[in-house]
Amino acid sequence: MSLHPTVTIIMATYNRAHFIEESLLSILNQAFTNWECLIIDDGGTDNTSEIIALFSEHDSRFQFLKRPDSYKKGLPGCRNYGLDLAQGDYVIFFDDDDFVHPDNLKICLKELDDSLKDFCHYQKLSYSDVKPKFKNAIVKERKSIDKTAIEKVITQEIGLASCTVLWRKHCFNQVRFNENLLYAEEWECYSKLITHNFNGVIIDTVLYYNRKHADSNTAAFYSCNPIRIDSTVQAILLVLQNLKEKKLLTYSLKKYFILNSVKYKEYNLFDQILKELELSLFEKIQWQFFYKLIPLRLCLFGMWNRFKKDRIKK
CATH class of the missing domain: 3.90.550.10 (Spore Coat Polysaccharide Biosynthesis Protein SpsA; Chain A)
Known part of the structure; x- marks a missing residue:
């Protein structure tokens, strides 16, 4: 060498x-x-x-x-x-x-x-x-x-x-x-x-x-291993903090984090994100309303996709 x-x-x-x-x-x-x-x-x-x-x-x-x-x-x-x-x-x-x-x-x-x-x-x-x-x-x-x-x-x-x-x-x-x-x-x-x-x-x-x-970290994550899931939640918050410090946290990135927080309801990730963002009362209410509508939007999106697939088959 x-x-x-x-x-x-x-x-x-x-x-x-x-x-x-x-x-x-x-x-x-x-x-x-x-x-x-x-x-x-x-x-x-x-x-x-x-x-x-x-x-x-x-x-x-x-x-x-x-x-x-x-x-x-x-x-x-x-x-x-x-x-x-x-x-x-x-x-x-x-x-x-x-x-x-x-x-x-x-x-x-x-x-x-x-x-x-x-x-x-x-x-x-x-x-x-x-x-x-x-x-x-x-x-x-x-x-x-x-x-x-x-x-x-x-x-x-x-x-x-x-x-x-x-x-x-x-x-x-x-x-x-x-x-x-x-x-x-x-x-x-x-x-x-x-x-x-x-x-x-x-x-x-x-x-x-x-x-x-089956023994990989990725496989463990997708098998809902609590250690991997908890680490992902902590990583999301750390990335959010860094973007905020560097003044790189855009509206679309806020939206991305909040959309993904739905996957981690049991970790109260949405509430932790709101706390980290330090929003005004008006902004906080806006995002709370947006968050509550996510399941409905996902449902409608799934129905629309199935409708399009059915039309293509016909």
Whole structure:
């Protein structure tokens, strides 16, 4: 390994012996070779360490580390530990159950060198059982992203997933993952980075492949795991607070947060949002009226969609 790697790959791992070998092989096969891979163990109990040893004993670019107790258990703590150790000028986060295109680092670094941007966002492809085959990684379209696109980032029209961005390390000088979050942590962190005036480039190329399976954090969220749901609620409030502080909280974003608060009635998210917004009495009454009408609007919208489908069938 070079004394000064260009890229630091940070991978948190927890009981992924059955998946991590494929992930590490895809890193080993990167066309760009001047990287270090920090694999941070989050207290696993299976034989993941034995599989990692097969790589680290023969290639010093792989480093297996235990998360210290000074960082909280979970992805954010592991990633923050990796950020504090990173030697590269660029950082990227890969998950321990996915794999990456062999040209991932090469293409992203070229895009950043050519554009002089702070980060490069690429596309991912999800799969369940059948592993997708690599296609030629050709960049056909690229566009810029900056603070003016914050609404698209918040609503996830631009999906800055944790593993689909190569960052210049300086972006994390003042921003870290919130270690109290155990879901939606990358959404909270990355949206905050965008509001810090970092500029990026978005390319249309698929360079990452994420595996869908029952043991993932995403699967736990959609199974209504209370820990993941509670974390999402806390992330929403943190994102809201940051936008408010940066004076980026538009009417449409307020509407977006309040519409989504319907999903979290048992957490009183709507009331917490109103409290955070510090609205006038008139505005508060307006939003309360809007909130109460959401179920009716959703019902009418569903009926209209069914009506249109029935007409098309006829």
